[in-house]
Amino acid sequence: MSSSLPARRRRHGPLHFAAVALAALLSAFTAVGSRGETLQYHLTPVAFRDLPGFSEDRLDEALKVFARTCDRPVRSEKLIQGFSPAAQAKVCALARKGEGASDPRAFFTRHFRTYLVAVDSTADAFFTGYFQPEIPGSLVRTKAFATPAYGLPPDLVTLSRQQKVGAFADLTAARKGPDGALTPYPDRGAIEDGALEKLPGVKTQVFLRDNVDLFLAQVQGSARVRLQDGRVLRLSFAGRNGQPYTALARVLVQRGVATPAEMTMRRLTDWIREHGVARGEAGDDLLRLNRSFVFFDARLDTRPDEQPEGGSGVALTPLRSIAIDSRIWPYGLPFFIDARMPWRSAESEPFQRVMIAQDTGSAIVGPARADVYFGLGDTPGARASEIRHHGRFYLLLPID
Known part of the structure; x- marks a missing residue:
């Protein structure tokens, strides 16, 4: 589902930020931490070509999961700025009509901007795994x-x-x-x-x-x-x-x-x-x-082999669904994870994938935090329990 090839820098699509966008290199926001403290988090614009492994990801899979989740309701208490429900609705409608089916990479680069998420000036994110x-x-x-x-x-x-x-x-x-x-x-x-x-x-x-x-x-x-x-x-x-x-x-x-x-x-x-x-x-x-x-x-359950629903009300997809802090991020948003972790075997390898926010959890607190869903039962559970790894977390915001 993801590539273990080394990261390469390639040019994808039209999103190569102009000087006016780069002038606002760091956008600062606030979020609530695990003990109620205020965290400063920053969104730094990043070109798609600079996402490690993005060119090798199976984005047809990610686009299908996005299309199923992109119309989830947005809670009024969201702390994120720069998110436009109208833009989300527009790109959601396009995805559901089938745009991007022939070229999902172009769909993401055409309709989203990418930002590196950093907390208190540190671009380090923490990832865990979960299962049912x-x-x-x-x-x-x-x-x-x-x-x-x-x-x-x-x-x-x-x-x-x-x-x-x-x-x-x-x-x-x-x-x-x-x-x-x-x-x-x-x-x-x-x-x-x-x-x-x-x-x-x-x-x-x-x-x-x-x-x-x-x-x-x-x-x-x-x-x-x-x-x-x-x-x-x-x-x-x-x-x-x-x-x-x-x-x-x-x-x-x-x-x-x-x-x-x-x-x-x-x-x-x-x-x-x-x-x-x-x-x-x-x-x-x-x-x-x-x-x-x-x-x-x-x-x-009349269909016990089906995947469970996340907090978004949509069935989870192994290795494409993540749980996020839903007080900060709306369900349905795509993210990109760049990390090394033992996700397919006991050996650590690159995990570089577009993921969709579909769930939440008690331990998932803060902007640079995500829980990767692995699936049902003991085998996914064995892999999920090994995931406690650091990496980089990127937000994909729909273009207004």
């Missing part, structure tokens, strides 16, 4: 399946930027009481201790084996739950409690359990189970350090 795991579950609580995966609570509201002050400075959501008053939403520990058990309107979508399986589904943002009668229930991201996200793998690395290169998702979940998931045990204590808690939509 399959885990066992039950629609009724049993001794073997006693951990609830909840639907979105009715009293959970998203906070606006103006509301993120005081006790809410580090939060993205809160609980709204009957009188309209806002309070911080219960964190993971409180929810695991039963804070939502008797809350009116909260639906338990399914019961899982333990809080490790729940955590795995929450980190991935979705899961295939194999029920005891063989049916498949799909869980998809519905929202989160707004509490800060803590990377538990980083905690174990800081404790000396493993090096960053050794710390995979499997290593993390094995450590948690080995150290106990009951209340007061070390594994459970570690999980509670991550106060963020994800809620799910659920539906029985």
Whole structure:
């Protein structure tokens, strides 16, 4: 799906920036960081010919994914400047009419401008991988399946930027009481201790084996739950409690359990189970350090082999779909990733591809951050769990 050929500089299409465009070399914007701090991010114009590996990418694949996602609604709280919904709608209509089918490279170079994304003057982006795991579950609580995966609570509201002050400075959501008053939403520990058990309107979508399986589904943002009668229930991201996200793998690395290169998702979940998931045990204590808690939509799957839907409502495509921080970037925008990672085997090789923003996740925070979707099941999961790599992240904005 992507080339492992060395990057070459070639001239593609009409987008060779004029002096007036280059005069505005660095455009500065602001974004909210993982702990609510303000980050400066910059968009530097880059010619398509300077994108490493762009000339070798299978852009027909990327164009098909773009056409399926480009009409996703844009939230009003977007922090990005320079994005024109009208331009997006125009290029979306052209893609859906089939323009670019014979020459997808010309389609992208004709209708988009490319920008390197840099945070605080550093053009370093961080990429991870995710997949949709399959885990066992039950629609009724049993001794073997006693951990609830909840639907979105009715009293959970998203906070606006103006509301993120005081006790809410580090939060993205809160609980709204009957009188309209806002309070911080219960964190993971409180929810695991039963804070939502008797809350009116909260639906338990399914019961899982333990809080490790729940955590795995929450980190991935979705899961295939194999029920005891063989049916498949799909869980998809519905929202989160707004509490800060803590990377538990980083905690174990800081404790000396493993090096960053050794710390995979499997290593993390094995450590948690080995150290106990009951209340007061070390594994459970570690999980509670991550106060963020994800809620799910659920539906029985009549086509269990199909890819899951992302937060955009569109089915994900392995190695073409990315999860981004949807508070900053609109769904449906193309990006270009330039990195080296072990995406096809255990050996690192160039990953230079146009990707489409189709999803979001609790850990995907900030402008220079993306999660690459690898697919369904254990084999994609093994590859995805190895991805914790740095590179460069480029934004493709439609021309107005």
